[in-house]
Amino acid sequence: MSELEIRGLRVTFDGFTAVDGVDLDVAPGDLRFLIGPNGAGKTTLVDAVTGLVKAEGSAKFGGAELLGRPVHRIARSGIGRTFQTATVFEELTVLQNLDIAAGAGRSRWTMLRRRKDVPEAVAQAMETVGLTDLADSPAGTLAHGQKQWLEIGMLLVQDVKLLLLDEPVAGMSHDERQATGELLQRISEERTVVVIEHDMDFMRSFARSVSVLHAGKVLSEGTVAQVQADPKVQEVYLGHVEDTAVVQEA
Amino acid sequence: MSSGSSGSRSSRVPRRGFLAVGAALTAVVTLSACGAKTDAAGSSSDKAAKIDVSGDTVKVGLLNSLSGTMAISEVTVRDSLKLAIDEINASGGVLGKKIKPISEDGASDWPTFAEKAQKLIKEDGVAATFGCWTSASRKAVKPVFEKNKSLLFYPVQYEGLEESPYIFYTGATTNQQIVPALDYLKSKGLKKLYLVGSDYVFPRTANKEIKAYAKANGMTILGEDYAPLGSTEFSTIANKVKASKADAVFNTLNGDSNVAFFKEYKSAGLTAKSMPVVSVSIAEEEVKSIGTQYLAGQLTAWNYYQTTAGAANAKFVKAYKAKYGQDKPTSDPMEAAYTSVYLWKAMVEKAKSFDPEKVKAASDGITFDAPEGKVTVDGASQHVYKTARIGEIGTDGQIKEVWNSGKPVKPDPFLKGYSWASGLS
C-alpha cells in the first residue's frame, strides 16, 4: 500500500481558481473523508489527481508523480474513482461491467476472444457488493444504490490501491448507507479510500480521518472529533448548518 | 477493344478455380466452371444481347440523368427523345412496330449508368439505347454496350479521340465544333486566349487540342483554369482572366458553373465587347437559366440553334413547344438526340432488321433532313457529318448565327486530317 501525497495543488478554470494550493497526505489504509461546502474544490481535487483536469503543483502516489500523465495511465497505476452520478455501462450486464473493469491488463489475444467463464476476482467482487444474483441484468436496469455498488465493485476488481469516491451514498436509504459504510470500512483494510461526502452522519459513523476544504484550500484536518471542534470549521459551516441538516434528513 | 496482352493461348484445365476461396466454393456448389481467360478468343457472337421484338412493339432505352446534378441538362434530352419517338409512332413506327421507350435514371452517377445500361440491354431487350451526356457516363457504359453488342446513340458534343463499334456519336466531335470556333477567332484576329473549363475529361482534352492548334496557328494561350464540376465560386478565376488582358476566353465549363462564371465575369467589368467568351456548352437552355443580362453578345459554337433556318427546324421547334410548353427552348443536344432517333430508324429500315450488326452495316451514308440541316452518317467512324455554326447570343435569349461552315464537315474524331494534332493521341 502506498501513500497519496499532494503538495501545492492548484487548478484554475479561465481565471477562476477552484483548488488553491492544497497540501494533503493520505496514509495507507486510511478511510479519509473530504468535506466542505459546495464549491470548496473537492471534486476538482479528485479530478486533478485522476488526470481529468490540468493542475499545477504535485500529486504523488507511492512516490510517483501523477500530474501530467494521461487518465488511463493514472488508472493503471492503481487509482480508481467513482463519479457523483453513478457511471456504469448501462447497456452491458453487471458481469460484463465487472469483467471490463478487471481487464485493463489483459493481453490482446485474450481481448479478441470470448469470455468463457467468470473470472475469480469478478465473482468475488460481485459477492462483496451483493450483486451476484443480478450478474446477467443490464446495468441500466439496476436501482440507484445498486449502480453505486457496482461502481465500487468495479474498483475492487480493478484492484486499485487508492479509491476516490465522489458522494457514494447520495440518494441511498438509511440501510443502504449503513451497508455501504461497512463495505468501505472492509475495503479500507487493504486499500486506501478517500470519500467526498456531504452527509455528516455518514461521515461521523465511518470516517477514520477528515479533511475540510474551503474555497480551494484545506481548512482543517484530523479525526472527526478534532475537526468538529475546530472553530474555523464551525465558522465556515455556520451558514451551512441548515444545508447539512437537510442532507441528513434526506 | 480487347486487351492486347500477349502470351500463348491457355492450355490450363478450365475447371481450376482462380482463387482458393473461389475453388472451395465452386466445389461446394458445383455450379460453375471457370470461363474464358482474357487471352483466350473467348467472346463469341452468341453473347450478343437478345432484342425483344415479340409483339407489335420494339423497345428502345432512354438513359438520362433525371436526378442529381446533371438532371438540369439531361432531362431536356429525354424530352426531346420522347418527342421523336412519338412522331415516329404517329407515322407508323419502325418496320411496322411501334417504339416503346423505356426510360431509366442514370442519377448523375457513372456506375449507375452502367447498371441501367445493362438492365436495358439484358432485362428489357432494347433494340438501341439513346442518351448519356457527360463523357464520364459514356466511358462507364461503353464497355457494357461493347460486351453485349448493343447500340448506344450518344447525342452530345464531346472531346473526340474515341470510336466504339457500338456507339453512334450524333453530337459534334472536335473538328466540327472546337476547331471551327478557333478558326473563327483567328479570322477575327483574336489571338490571345484564356482557357476556362470544368475539371473533367472534355475540357482537359479540348484544351489540349486548343493548345496544339494555337501553337501551330500563331495564337497564344495566356492561362488555363479548371474548376471542379459543380463549382460555383468564380471570382478568383474572373480576376485572373481580367488580369491576363486576353483577346478572348475559350469556355468549356459545364452546367451550374457557367451561371456563376458569367455572373462573376460581368461583375468584374468584362464584356462581350472587351473580351468575348466563346462557349461550347452554352445552348438556349443555358441562356435561359443564366439570363441575357449576363450573356448578350457572347459567342457560342454549335451545330444547331433554335433560330437555324429551314422547314425541318420550324417543324421541330413547333412540335417541341406544343408538347412541352411555349417557354421551352430547343438546343443543340436536344436536336442531336431528336435526330439520332430518326437516324436509327433510317438505319433499321435500310437493314430491314433490328439486329445491331445489320444496323451498323447499313449505317454508312444514311442521311436525314435534320433541324440543323442535312446530316449524313459516316459509317467508318460512326460519327455524323454536321455543319459547324458560330452564334451570338442576343438580348432576346436566342442565338443568332454569325458564321457557318457552309457545308457539313466530315467527322474526324482523332483529328487525323490536321497536322498540328499529330502528337495528341
Next chain:
Amino acid sequence: MTVILGQTFTGISIGAVLLLIALGLSLTFGQMNVINMAHGEFIMAGAYTTYVLQKSISSAGISLLVALPVAFLVSGALGALLEWLLIRRLYLRPLDTLLVTWGVSLMLQQLARDIFGAPNVQTRAPDWLTGNITVIGGDDPLTFANSRLFILGLAVAAVVALSLTLRLTPLGRRIRAVVQNRDLAEVSGISTSTVDRTAFFLGSGLAGVAGVALTLVGPIGPTMGTNVIIDAFLVIVVGGIGQLKGTVIVAFVLGVLQSVLEYSTTVSVAKVLVLVAIVAFLQWRPQGLYTLRTRSLV
C-alpha cells in the same frame, strides 16, 4: 499590389457568402446540435422564392428587396415544419438526424425539380448590383463588384441582427438558456419545445436569406443547396460549435485562404488544401477555434 488587394476583397466576399450560408447553421447546428442536411434545400427555397417573386414584380431591385423577408419567412416556415415533424423526435441522435434530413433533402430537391423543372432558372439582378465600383483606376484597375459588396453588407447585417437577437431579446435569452441547461430552463418555466421551434425557424429563415443572396452570384437550381452545405458545416465546426464569433472569423479566414490558394494554384488544389488545412486545424484544436469549457463528463 492591385492583385493582393483584389484577391483579399475576393476572399472577403467568398467569406461573406460562406458566412451567410453558415449563419443559419450556427443556430440549428451550433446552438442546438442538429446536423440538418436539408439546410441546403432551405437555401434553395430562398433562391426559388426570389425567382417566383420576380415573375410578379417586374422591378428586379424591388423584387430582390421584397424577396429577403419573404424568403426568410418561407424557409423559416419550412424549417419549423421540419422541426415539428421530424427533428424534435431526434434531438439525442445526431447522426440519425443527419441521415433523416438527408432523406428530406433528397425529397425537396425532387420537389423543386417537379415544380420548377429540372433546368436551372434565371433571376435578373437589378442594374445597381451588376456593375462594379472602381477603387483604384488606371491601367490595372482595382474594382469591387457591387453584388459582392451587397452580399458583404447583407452578411454583416445578418450577423448583427442575429447577435442582437440572441443577446437582447427575451427570445434570445430563452434560446441561450435552453442551450446551456435544458432541464433547468424547463423547470424555470421556459417551454423548451417552443424555443427549439423558434430557433429552428430563425436558423432556417437565415438560410432563405442566403438563398436570395446566392441568386446574385450563382445558379438557381435543384442541387444548388448540396453544393454549399458541407462548406457551411465546416465553417461551424472550425469556428467552434455554439460560437458566433468563431463562425464569423472562420468564414472570412477560409474565404481569404481559398482565394489566395486559388490564385496561386488551381481551384481543385485550393479546395483540397483548404480541406486538409481544416483537418489539420482540428487536430490541433479539436473543439474548434472557440470552445465552451465545461466540467461535465459529456
Next chain:
Amino acid sequence: MNVLKGRSVRAWAGFAGAAVLLFAIAPLALSDFRLGLLAKYLCTAMVAVGICLAWGRGGLLTLGQGVFFGLGGYAMAMHLKIADAGPGNLPDFMQLYGTATELPWWWKPFENPAFALAATVLLPMAVAALLGLFIFRRRVKGAYFAILSQALAAALAIWLIGQQATTGGTNGLTDIQGFFGYSLDDPVNQRMVYFVIAAALLLLMAIARQLINSRYGELLVAVRDSEERVRFLGYDPANVKLVAYVVAAGMAGLAGALFVPAVGIISPALIGIVPSIEFVIGAAVGGRASLVGAVLGAIAVAWAKTALSEEFPAAWTYFQGLLFIVALAFLPGGLASLAVLVRRRKAVERKTAVIPVGEAA
C-alpha cells in the same frame, strides 16, 4: 452458458442458411444481370459490416467510408488496368489523356498482383490507423468526427478528379477487362466474382461477429456508452476505437476492391460525400447495432434504389427519401428492432400462456 450455446447454435444455423441462399438459391433464381447487381449490393453490405462494428458498437460516426472503399477499389482497379494493358503498355486512359510514356512511380508497385491485393485491405487500414491515431488521441468526437470524415471524403474525390492523366479524373478507371487473367466478359467468370464476393461477405460477418462477442466487443460498447469511465478503468479508449475504425476501413477497402470486377468501374463518384452517406444509411435502416440487421439493411436499401428507380425513374427519390425518414425517425433501432419487438411480443405471449394472471404488461 446455455444462453451462449443457444446463441451460437442459432448463429451457425443462420450462417448455413445464408450460405445456401447466397451460393445455391440466388445463382439459380437470378439472371446473370440480377446476380451481378446482387454482387454489387453485397459489396455495400460488406461496408455495412464494418459500419456496424465501428458505429453500431463503437459509436463512431463513420461518414467517410467512401474514402476507404475508394482506396481499396482504386488499388484493385490500378492493378487490373495495368494487367489489361499488358506488359510494357500504358493503361488506355493514360495514353489518351496523359503525356507520360511510362507508368507513374506510384502506379508501379500495383503491377504486382500480390502487392495490389494486399494493398486493397492494408492501404485503407493504414490510412485509417494514421487518421484515427490523430483523431481519437485528440478526442475529436461526434459531429466533429462526422464532418471531418466528410471533408476528407470530399478532398480525396476532388484530388482524384484533378489528376486526370494518372487517375482517370472524373471518369475513374473504367472498362476493366480481366480479373487476374480471367476475362470479365465471360458470364461464368462474372459468376465466380459473385461467389468470391459472397464468400468474402460471410467471412467478414464471421470476423465481425467474433469481434462483437469477444471481450473487446464488450469493451467497445463500454467506450461507446461512456468513454471517460473506460479511461478511469485504465484503458486507453483511443486504442479501442482505433481498432474498430481500422477494421471497418479494411472491410470497406475489400468491398471496394471486389466492387471493381463486379461492376467494372471505380470512380470518384463512389468516394465523395454522397456515397459515404449512402453506405451509412443502409446500415442505419437495417439496424446499426445488429450485424444481420446492418447487412440486410444495406442490401435492402441498395436493392430498393434499383427497384424504385426502375419502376419510377422520375419520382424514385421521393420514395427513397421517405424510406430513410420513416426507417430512421420512427425505428431508431432500424428494421432489426422490428424483429426484436416481435420476439419480445412472442415471449410475452408465452409468459402469459403459462401464468394467465396479468404480468403481460
